[in-house]
Amino acid sequence: MPFAKPVRQELARICGKEWVKDDAITLYAYRSDGLTLYTAPPLGVVYPGSTGELVQVVKLFHREQISFLPRGAGTGLSGGAVPCEGSVIIEMARFKEIHEVDFVNRTITVGPGVVNLRISEHVKPHGYHFVPDPSSQKACTIGGNVSENSGGPHTLKYGVTVNHVLGLELVLPDGELVEFGGKHHNLPGPDMLGLLIGSEGTFGIITKIVCRLTPNPEKAVTLLGVFDSVRGACDAVSGIIRNGTIPAAMELIDKTVIRAVEATLKPGFPQDAEAVLIVELEDLEDGIGEDAELVERLLRENGAQDVKRAKDDAERTRIWRARKESFGAIGQLSPSYYVQDGVIPRSKLPEVVDQIAAIGQKYNLTVANVFHAGDGNLHPLILFDYEDAEQVENTHKVGEEILKVCIGYGGTLSGEHGIGLEKRKLMGELYSEADLENMQNLRAFFNPDGRLNPAKIFPTPSRCAETKGVSSQIPAGSPLVGKDESDGLDHAKLVAHKSGIAV
Amino acid sequence: MKHVFLPETIEDAQAWLRERLAAQQPFAVRGANSRFHPQEIPPGPPFPKGGDEVATPEILSTAKLTRTNFFDPDDMVVGVEAGMTVAALQALLAEQGMVLPVNPWFAESTIGAAFACNDNGPNRLNMGGFRDCVIGIEYLNGNGERVHAGGKVVKNVSGYDLCRMQIGSLGGLGVITALNFKVMPQPVAPHGLYGHFPDSTWQQRVAELHSARIPVDWIQAFAPAESGSMDWLLGIGFSGNAARQQRIEREIQTIYRGDLQLVAAGETPLGLSFLPGTDRFTGWVPKLRQLWKLPAQHLHLMTLLTTSAALHPTHLESIRSEQTRMVVHPIGADLHCFLDSEDATTQREFIASLQPMLRQMQAKLVLGNAASAIGYSDLGEFAQPPGYALVQRLKRHLDPAGVFHAPFYEQPST
Numbered sequence: 001m002p003f004a005k006p007v008r009q010e011l012a013r014i015c016g017k018e019w020v021k022d023d024a025i026t027l028y029a030y031r032s033d034g035l036t037l038y039t040a041p042p043l044g045v046v047y048p049g050s051t052g053e054l055v056q057v058v059k060l061f062h063r064e065q066i067s068f069l070p071r072g073a074g075t076g077l078s079g080g081a082v083p084c085e086g087s088v089i090i091e092m093a094r095f096k097e098i099h100e101v102d103f104v105n106r107t108i109t110v111g112p113g114v115v116n117l118r119i120s121e122h123v124k125p126h127g128y129h130f131v132p133d134p135s136s137q138k139a140c141t142i143g144g145n146v147s148e149n150s151g152g153p154h155t156l157k158y159g160v161t162v163n164h165v166l167g168l169e170l171v172l173p174d175g176e177l178v179e180f181g182g183k184h185h186n187l188p189g190p191d192m193l194g195l196l197i198g199s200e201g202t203f204g205i206i207t208k209i210v211c212r213l214t215p216n217p218e219k220a221v222t223l224l225g226v227f228d229s230v231r232g233a234c235d236a237v238s239g240i241i242r243n244g245t246i247p248a249a250m251e252l253i254d255k256t257v258i259r260a261v262e263a264t265l266k267p268g269f270p271q272d273a274e275a276v277l278i279v280e281l282e283d284l285e286d287g288i289g290e291d292a293e294l295v296e297r298l299l300r301e302n303g304a305q306d307v308k309r310a311k312d313d314a315e316r317t318r319i320w321r322a323r324k325e326s327f328g329a330i331g332q333l334s335p336s337y338y339v340q341d342g343v344i345p346r347s348k349l350p351e352v353v354d355q356i357a358a359i360g361q362k363y364n365l366t367v368a369n370v371f372h373a374g375d376g377n378l379h380p381l382i383l384f385d386y387e388d389a390e391q392v393e394n395t396h397k398v399g400e401e402i403l404k405v406c407i408g409y410g411g412t413l414s415g416e417h418g419i420g421l422e423k424r425k426l427m428g429e430l431y432s433e434a435d436l437e438n439m440q441n442l443r444a445f446f447n448p449d450g451r452l453n454p455a456k457i458f459p460t461p462s463r464c465a466e467t468k469g470v471s472s473q474i475p476a477g478s479p480l481v482g483k484d485e486s487d488g489l490d491h492a493k494l495v496a497h498k499s500g501i502a503v
Numbered sequence: 504m505k506h507v508f509l510p511e512t513i514e515d516a517q518a519w520l521r522e523r524l525a526a527q528q529p530f531a532v533r534g535a536n537s538r539f540h541p542q543e544i545p546p547g548p549p550f551p552k553g554g555d556e557v558a559t560p561e562i563l564s565t566a567k568l569t570r571t572n573f574f575d576p577d578d579m580v581v582g583v584e585a586g587m588t589v590a591a592l593q594a595l596l597a598e599q600g601m602v603l604p605v606n607p608w609f610a611e612s613t614i615g616a617a618f619a620c621n622d623n624g625p626n627r628l629n630m631g632g633f634r635d636c637v638i639g640i641e642y643l644n645g646n647g648e649r650v651h652a653g654g655k656v657v658k659n660v661s662g663y664d665l666c667r668m669q670i671g672s673l674g675g676l677g678v679i680t681a682l683n684f685k686v687m688p689q690p691v692a693p694h695g696l697y698g699h700f701p702d703s704t705w706q707q708r709v710a711e712l713h714s715a716r717i718p719v720d721w722i723q724a725f726a727p728a729e730s731g732s733m734d735w736l737l738g739i740g741f742s743g744n745a746a747r748q749q750r751i752e753r754e755i756q757t758i759y760r761g762d763l764q765l766v767a768a769g770e771t772p773l774g775l776s777f778l779p780g781t782d783r784f785t786g787w788v789p790k791l792r793q794l795w796k797l798p799a800q801h802l803h804l805m806t807l808l809t810t811s812a813a814l815h816p817t818h819l820e821s822i823r824s825e826q827t828r829m830v831v832h833p834i835g836a837d838l839h840c841f842l843d844s845e846d847a848t849t850q851r852e853f854i855a856s857l858q859p860m861l862r863q864m865q866a867k868l869v870l871g872n873a874a875s876a877i878g879y880s881d882l883g884e885f886a887q888p889p890g891y892a893l894v895q896r897l898k899r900h901l902d903p904a905g906v907f908h909a910p911f912y913e914q915p916s917t
Binding site: 102103105106127148160163179183184185187191192193194195197198199238241242244245246284285288290291344375376410411413416418419423427431434436438439441442443444445457 | 644650652688
C-alpha cells in the first residue's frame with residue numbers, strides 16, 4: 001500500500017516530489033539490507049536533503065502515527081534496516097557533506113551519509129585516518145557505522161566506532177533535534193554518546209557526527225603466519241597477546257576462504273595451508289622491526305610452519321584486499337552464504353572453532369572461517385544453496401547453534417553487525433528477562449511509541465516476513481503482488497546476485 | 504541525622520534499595536568517600552563500620568563489595584565488584600604485568616566511584632579512558648532490579664550499551680555493583696622528559712609536537728612548579744623498546760631545542776615525583792595537593808576543554824594568578840585550577856572571574872573540591888553538557904521514584 005495521498009503531498013512539499021518514492025521497484029529494492037534472509041517492503045522511501053527537512057518529515061510521521069526508520073547504504077548484516085510493520089524508510093544518502101576538518105582537535109565533522117572510506121581518503125594527504133574499517137568500508141556509511149557501532153580488522157589495537165566518535169546531532173522520534181558531545185574528549189555527566197552509539201537506529205536519526213582522526217602509522221609491517229591447522233593459528237593468537245604485544249590487527253583465514261580468494265584475488269596465500277594468520281603491526285619505523293621479529297618468533301613458537309612478511313605496500317595491499325573482499329570471493333564456491341558474528345573470549349578460540357566445524361558437519365554444510373581473531377570476533381561463513389529449502393533451513397540451525405556455543409563459552413551474539421532482526425530471538429539466551437526489560441525501558445524513553453525502527457533487537461513478535469526456506473516468495477502484501485510483475489526479473493535471484501550474500 | 508549503609512553483598516544492597524523505593528526515600532551512592540560532592544558531606548576517611556551519622560541524605564556505600572568476579576590474563580579481561588579500590592585492582596593486574604589504562608584521581612577511590620565520576624587524567628587521549636575499556640556492568644536500577652549489560656568479551660554490540668551510559672553518571676542512574684574491563688599490558692620501560700619554562704611558551708612546542716604526530720603516552724604541565732615561583736614544569740611521557748624511545752626522545756628534544764631532561768617514570772628524582780609516573784594509573788592528584796599544601800576545603804576546578812582551547816597562547820596566562828595553581832593536560836584536554844583558599848566567597852569570585860574565558864573556550868566545569876557551601880549553582884551553564892535537558896529527563900525516567908540523590912541532575916537547565 002503506498003503513501004496516503006495527503007501524506008505524499010506533505011512529503012513532496014517538504015522534500016520535493018522527486019525525493020518521495022513508493023513505486024514498486026523502489027519498494028522492492030528497499031525490502032532488505034545486506035542480509036537478505038529477512039525482507040519486508042517499506043510503505044515508501046523519503047530522501048530528505050537537510051536536517052530541516054528531516055525534522056519536518058519526522059514530525060509529520062509522528063503526527064500521523066506512521067512508523068519509520070533511517071537507512072544508510074543498506075550494507076548491514078543483521079536485518080537492522082528492514083522496514084518492519086509497513087515502515088517508511090528515510091534514506092540518508094543525501095547527508096554526505098563533510099562539514100569541517102579540524103586537525104588541531106583531530107576531528108572531522110560529517111553527515112551520516114558519508115561513505116566510511118571517504119573520510120579516511122579526505123584526510124589522508126594530511127596524515128590522518130578514521131580507524132573503524134569494516135570490510136564494507138567502500139560502501140557503508142558512517143551513519144550506519146555509528147548506529148551499529150561497527151568495527152573492522154584494525155579495532156584490535158584502536159577500538160571500535162564508539163571509541164572514535166566525539167559528538168552527535170540527532171533527531172528524536174518526535175522531531176526534537178538534540179546534540180551530544182562535541183570536540184571535547186570529556187564532558188560532565190553520563191556518557192550519552194556511549195549509549196546512543198550502537199542503538200541500531202531505534203533512539204533517533206543521526207544528522208551530524210564528529211569523528212576522531214588518528215595519525216596514520218609511520219610504518220606498518222604485515223606478517224602472514226602459515227598454519228597446518230585452524231586450532232594452531234588460534235593458539236598463536238593467544239600466544240602473541242599474552243606476551244604483551246597488541247598488534248593493530250590479527251585476522252584468521254581458513255583453507256576454504258584461502259581457496260576462494262586465491263581463485264579471484266590471488267593474494268599469494270599458500271594453498272596447502274589449513275589457515276593463515278595476518279598480523280599487522282603499526283608504529284614508528286624505529287623499533288617496529290624489533291616488535292616484528294618478536295611476533296615472528298611467537299608465531300613460529302606457536303606452530304606456524306612458515307612466516308612471510310609483506311615486502312612492500314603493494315603486497316600489503318594485496319593481502320588486505322583479499323581479507324576485506326573474502327566474503328565476496330566465497331561466491332566462487334557457493335551460490336550463497338550466511339555470515340555469523342559471535343564473539344568469544346580469545347583464549348577459547350581453539351575449542352570453539354572445533355565445535356563450529358562439528359556443527360557444520362552435523363548438518364552437512366561447509367562452514368568457512370575468516371575472522372577478527374585478536375578480538376575473538378568470529379565470522380563463520382555457512383555455505384549453502386538458496387534453491388535448496390532444506391539447506392536454507394539447516395543454515396539457520398547452524399547459525400543458531402554456533403551462537404549458542406558462543407554464549408556457552410561466555411561470549412556474545414554480535415561483535416559488530418548488531419542484533420537487528422536476525423538475532424533478536426536469541427537475546428533471551430544471553431540476557432535475563434530483567435536485563436531485557438531494562439534495555440527496553442531505554443527504548444521506551446527515546447522511542448515511546450515504538451515507531452522508530454520497530455521490531456528490532458528484542459524478541460518481540462513482528463509482522464516482518466522471515467523468508468526461511470521459501471526464499472523466492474515475494475512477501476504477502478508486497479506492492480509487487482497484484483501489480484505489474486512483467487519486468488522479467490526473477491526477484492529472488494536478483495536479490496541473491498545483487499547482494500552476493502544470502503537469500 | 505541519617506546513616507551510612509555498607510552492604511557486604513549485592514543482595515543486601517538490593518534489599519536496602521527496595522526498602523528505600525517502597526518508602527520513596529532518597530539516598531546517595533558512595534564508594535570510599537574519597538571524592539568531593541557538591542553540597543553534601545565533605546570527603547574524609549572511608550566509612551569503616553557503617554552506621555556513621557551523616558547529614559541528609561542517607562548513604563549507600565559500596566566500599567565493602569570488593570570481590571574479584573574473574574580475572575583471565577590470557578584474555579586480558581577482569582571483572583570486580585564496584586567497591587574494590589583502584590589501588591587493589593591495579594595491584595591485582597600488576598601481578599600479571601597488566602594495567603587498567605585509566606587515570607583515577609585517588610588510589611583509595613573505589614573503582615565504581617572512579618567510573619561513576621569518569622575520572623581521567625594525563626593518558627586520556629593516548630591510552631583512553633573508561634569509555635575505552637569498560638566491557639560489562641552490573642547495577643541496581645530504579646526499580647530495585649539487579650541488571651547486567653555487556654559481558655566478558657572485548658567486542659560486543661548485543662543490545663544497548665548500558666555500560667557506557669553509567670560512565671560519569673554520578674550515582675544518578677543506578678547503584679553500580681560490578682564492572683568488567685579489558686586491560687592492557689603495562690607500558691614498556693616508561694620514561695618522561697621534563698623541563699621548566701618561565702611562561703606558557705611551552706604550549707607552542709606542545710602544539711608542534713601534536714602537529715608532528717609523535718606518539719607520546721601523556722603530557723602534563725603545571726604551575727607554579729616550586730612554591731612562590733611562577734614557572735611551569737612540563738612533562739612528556741613515552742614508552743616502548745629502546746629504538747622507539749630513542750626516536751621519540753630525539754623528536755621531542757628537537758622541538759624543545761634540547762631543553763628537556765630525561766627521567767624514568769616512577770623514580771623520584773630531584774623532587775619531581777609529582778610528574779605522573781606509574782601513579783597516573785592509581786591516583787595522580789594527591790601528590791599535587793601535597794606539593795601545594797592545599798587546605799581541606801580548597802577549590803579544585805576541572806575545566807574540560809578542546810585541544811585547540813588548551814593550546815591557545817593566551818588562555819592559560821589570562822587565568823593565572825598568584826593564588827592559582829594549575830595543571831594542564833593539553834591534548835584532550837583539561838585544565839585543573841586549584842585555589843589556596845577555603846573561603847566560599849573567594850572561591851565564588853574566582854569561578855565568576857573565569858566565566859568570560861570559559862565561555863570563549865566553550866569549556867565545561869567539574870568540581871573536584873570546594874568549600875562546603877559551593878555547589879552546581881555556582882558553576883551555572885558550565886556544569887551542563889550539551890543535551891543536558893534530555894539527560895535530566897532520562898534521569899527521571901530511569902529513577903521514577905527519585906531515590907537516587909544526585910544534584911548534578913537537578914540544576915536549572917540553561
